[in-house]
Amino acid sequence: MRVTSQDGRRPAVELHFHLLHAVDDGPSTMAESLELAQLAVEQGTGTVVATPHVRPDFVDDVWELPGRVAELRAALAAEGVPLTVLCGGEMGHTMVGRLGQPELELLAQGPVGARWLLVEAPFEAIGEDFHAATAELRDRGFGVLIAHPERSADAAVDGATGLRRELAAGSLAQVNALSLTGQHGFEARRAGLLLAEQGLAAVVASDAHGPTRPPALLAAECKLAASPAGPDIAKRLAYSGPRQLLARGMVERVPVTA
Numbered sequence: 001m002r003v004t005s006q007d008g009r010r011p012a013v014e015l016h017f018h019l020l021h022a023v024d025d026g027p028s029t030m031a032e033s034l035e036l037a038q039l040a041v042e043q044g045t046g047t048v049v050a051t052p053h054v055r056p057d058f059v060d061d062v063w064e065l066p067g068r069v070a071e072l073r074a075a076l077a078a079e080g081v082p083l084t085v086l087c088g089g090e091m092g093h094t095m096v097g098r099l100g101q102p103e104l105e106l107l108a109q110g111p112v113g114a115r116w117l118l119v120e121a122p123f124e125a126i127g128e129d130f131h132a133a134t135a136e137l138r139d140r141g142f143g144v145l146i147a148h149p150e151r152s153a154d155a156a157v158d159g160a161t162g163l164r165r166e167l168a169a170g171s172l173a174q175v176n177a178l179s180l181t182g183q184h185g186f187e188a189r190r191a192g193l194l195l196a197e198q199g200l201a202a203v204v205a206s207d208a209h210g211p212t213r214p215p216a217l218l219a220a221e222c223k224l225a226a227s228p229a230g231p232d233i234a235k236r237l238a239y240s241g242p243r244q245l246l247a248r249g250m251v252e253r254v255p256v257t258a
């Protein structure tokens with residue numbers, strides 16, 4: 001399959017994407033994984049970081065993941081789907097103290113010295129336990145990318161107080177594409193657009209799970225471009241931001257006061 005080029009750009013990068021089958025609430029079969037991968041490629045994506053839920057109710061033994069990724073890579077090659085898949089995870093903050101350094105390294109992205117981890121924002125408020133977990137990750141040498149803070153009650157009710165404290169400590173924020181397209185509801189859409197407009201979001205990712213939650217990076221970029229955030233922020237969040245975060249690691253800091 002030929003990679004679709006959007007305006008002649010290089011292939012896009014997805015940093016949050018449930019692509020492995022039968023490990024969490026993402027695709028249930030290899031066929032569904034391949035279908036999701038193909039949809040991503042058709043949107044111009046060249047690299048997906050596979051990020052299954054790493055938490056007690058889904059993946060709690062991360063050492064099974066490299067084999068899963070290898071199995072998927074082989075299937076993609078056999079089907080001729082030109083997609084690079086990297087091994088990652090969407091870590092629940094309660095897992096931080098349970099994972100050793102090699103396990104965190106297995107889930108982390110970015111070059112040595114600028115490694116970072118994707119940590120799931122709680123749907124309830126971002127509380128002291130979350131701040132303590134991200135502080136521990138920083139102490140252990142990892143930056144933190146917070147997954148979908150716009151879906152947290154912190155954004156909807158608390159004016160993103162917890163997120164702002166995280167950003168001031170050095171974390172970055174990843175907004176879901178499907179929040180921006182309205183699929184996660186009115187509040188998540190409003191919060192996501194506001195985070196982008198205010199410069200509090202670093203990247204957008206699909207957080208794809210399957211047919212009902214498909215890749216939506218291009219649709220999100222269009223929504224952002226037409227919003228008060230505008231086309232420059234849209235392009236940075238959906239395209240250049242993810243590429244840079246993967247290639248250069250977490251070296252940026254958002255100038256936000258708590």
Ligand SMILES: [Fe+2]
Pocket residue numbers: 016017018090147207
């Ligand atoms: Fe996710």
